[in-house]
Amino acid sequence: MEQRESVIRQQLTQFILAGQADFYRLAYSYVKNPDAALDVVQESIVRALSKAGSLRQPDRMKAWFYRILLNESMNHHRHSSRLVCLDAALEQQAVPARDHAAYLDLYDAIERLNLNEQTVVRLRFFQDMTLEEIAQATGTNLNTVKSRLYKSLHRLRELTGEEVSYE
Amino acid sequence: MSDSWQRARGRYEEIVPPPQLSFTVDAALRAGERTRTRRQRMHRAWATAAACCACFLLLINVSPTFAQAVSAVPVLGQIARIFTVAEYSIEDSEHLIDVRLPALELPNSTDLQQRINTEIRTRIDQVLQQAEDRARETRDAFVATGGDPADFTPIIISVNYEIKCQNSQYLSFVLTKTETLASAYTETYTYNIDLTAGREITLRDILGPDYKEIANAAVLAGIAANEAANPEEEYFHGESGFQSIADDQAFYLNQAGNPVVLFDKYEIAPGYMGAQEFEIVP
Numbered sequence: 096m097e098q099r100e101s102v103i104r105q106q107l108t109q110f111i112l113a114g115q116a117d118f119y120r121l122a123y124s125y126v127k128n129p130d131a132a133l134d135v136v137q138e139s140i141v142r143a144l145s146k147a148g149s150l151r152q153p154d155r156m157k158a159w160f161y162r163i164l165l166n167e168s169m170n171h172h173r174h175s176s177r178l179v180c181l182d183a184a185l186e187q188q189a190v191p192a193r194d195h196a197a198y199l200d201l202y203d204a205i206e207r208l209n210l211n212e213q214t215v216v217r218l219r220f221f222q223d224m225t226l227e228e229i230a231q232a233t234g235t236n237l238n239t240v241k242s243r244l245y246k247s248l249h250r251l252r253e254l255t256g257e258e259v260s261y262e
Numbered sequence: 263m264s265d266s267w268q269r270a271r272g273r274y275e276e277i278v279p280p281p282q283l284s285f286t287v288d289a290a291l292r293a294g295e296r297t298r299t300r301r302q303r304m305h306r307a308w309a310t311a312a313a314c315c316a317c318f319l320l321l322i323n324v325s326p327t328f329a330q331a332v333s334a335v336p337v338l339g340q341i342a343r344i345f346t347v348a349e350y351s352i353e354d355s356e357h358l359i360d361v362r363l364p365a366l367e368l369p370n371s372t373d374l375q376q377r378i379n380t381e382i383r384t385r386i387d388q389v390l391q392q393a394e395d396r397a398r399e400t401r402d403a404f405v406a407t408g409g410d411p412a413d414f415t416p417i418i419i420s421v422n423y424e425i426k427c428q429n430s431q432y433l434s435f436v437l438t439k440t441e442t443l444a445s446a447y448t449e450t451y452t453y454n455i456d457l458t459a460g461r462e463i464t465l466r467d468i469l470g471p472d473y474k475e476i477a478n479a480a481v482l483a484g485i486a487a488n489e490a491a492n493p494e495e496e497y498f499h500g501e502s503g504f505q506s507i508a509d510d511q512a513f514y515l516n517q518a519g520n521p522v523v524l525f526d527k528y529e530i531a532p533g534y535m536g537a538q539e540f541e542i543v544p
Contacts, residue, residue, distance in 0.1 A: 108291060115287045119279040129280050130533075136283070137290040137534050138442075144294025166415050173404055202270040211413070220267060221274045257266055 104147050110156055111140055117222060118164055124217060125168040125210075135171050139164045157224070158231035165214060165232060172210070204254035212247040215240055285494040286534045293536060343367050344425055344435055353416075356397045359390065360420040364435065366453075371460030378453060378462075382437065385451065386421055389439050393419045418442040426522075427515040431458055434515035436524075448537060450524055452514045465513060468521050469544060477507045477523060477542055484540035485530075497531045497538075504530040516541060 111118075118139065123132040143163050150159050199207070205216050214233060218224040224232065230240045252258065347365040351358070363386060368375040397417040405411050420440050427434040437451040456463045465473045481504055485497050497503060504525075512524045525531075525538040 111287065111291065115283055116279050119283055120274060120277045123277050124274070133280070133282060133286050134533055137286050137293075140287060140290035141294045144291065170415050173400075173409070200269070200273075201266040202273040205270065217274075221271055255266065 100148060103150055103153055104144070106153055107143065107147055107150070107156060107160075110160065111143070114160075121161075121164060121217060121222065122168045122171075124213075125172045131171055135164070135167045139167045142167070155231060158228045161218070161222075161224070161228075161232040162234060169210065198256035199254045201251065201255050201257070204251050207254055208247050208250060212243050212250070215243045216247050216251075219244060282494075282534070289534055289536075344423075344428075344433070356401050356414070357394065357417045357419060359393075360418075360422075361386070361390070362422045364423040364437065366433075366455075368455070368457070368460070370457070374455070374460055374462075378455075382451075382453075385437075386439075389421070389449070390419065393417065393441055427517055427519060429519070431456065432463070432515050432519060433457055436514050447527065450512055450526065450537070452512045452524065454513070454515055465507070465511060465521055465523075468515075469542065474507060476544070477511070477521075480542040481507065481523060481540045495531075495535060497535075520544065 115136065118136050119132055122135040122139075123129070126132050126135060139160070143160055146163075150156060205213060208216065211233070215229055218229045218232060219226070226237060226240050226244070230237045233240065344364050344366050346362055348361065348363040351360050353359075364382065365379050366375050366382075400417065401411070401414050404414055418441070421438070422440075423435055423437045425433075425435045433453075433455045435453050437453070438448055439451075440448040454463045455461070456467070465477060469476045485504060488495055489497065507523060513521045514524070516522050520541050520543055522539050522541045527533055527535075527537050529538070531538055
């Protein structure tokens, strides 16, 4: 039992060392601040290690870790989104004045989706996770992931004026 | 089509992690390992302590001569002890609360016992009340801004204590409250009791009138040693850095009976380095 856990912990450490840049990018895409992103990554790792005993199936490690990372990122995002940076506020206000003909770049359009949709899009297209893994990482079921993805692609098409389906 | 995805992914990958990332990750891995070993060690210690108590009770019950012998041994007869008076968990949509509340028994000085126990009680009640209010506020704000209540990640609050030193003269324990909202934040309360004098001790009692100078020198030496050993660990320096210990500096006594001063996360070093502590060897 102890031995099995230490094997899992070793694998987890390896996984964390190998994936740190990915974790940082994902955290940053929510919190938009280098220090906050570092904090999120750090807290996630500490939590993951202290909960390593609850990881029963090592093949689910990726989804399991991303679930912790997403929770930390969202918490931080929510906590800080009550403080609005002036630049960001001005930028947001400026949007309705934009020429309607000027469509957004796909990357900027993703930021306009709601948080759940952003998560599905990022995990699917930027972190190459399967829909199954995304369902585990977000604590939802496969159908929810599919419908969120479908809605996101529809919305992205409106925002970018491009065909953005990927298959 | 796939072009725009390529471009979007390119922009995503332009988020370049700062050089501190690998150090932060290493520090987090070490911290994670520490919390685990500590927890394990605690479990083991409790199991042994419980086993000892069981033997003890058994012996007293079984042998009247042993009981008489024990009451004649001063230390064992009037032993001070800390025990868990309340242990509970609350789990709902707003928070996960885990509490292990200590209480003190000092047969020789009931006044002090009562004062400390009341203080612990009120402090924890207050802390939990504040945390609950905050949890509700955060949740309301989250729902008001269009969040789905089902998506709210509960706030985690845990209260625990750890005995740092217990011998015939001193009893020292640390009470911690950790609240995890965005990032974890721990508040620490320390209690150090001189059992023979029946009162709380201060750093001055242990280190003498020059306690501030002695402690400051030890902290500065500790900072310098840590920085030399890990070049990437950098404490705050200058105005926001360590100047001097506070008048009511938090500390505990370790196994050896030496004072160890505690600094909260962010107090003297960046958040990723966590809370800091330095032993003062007189």
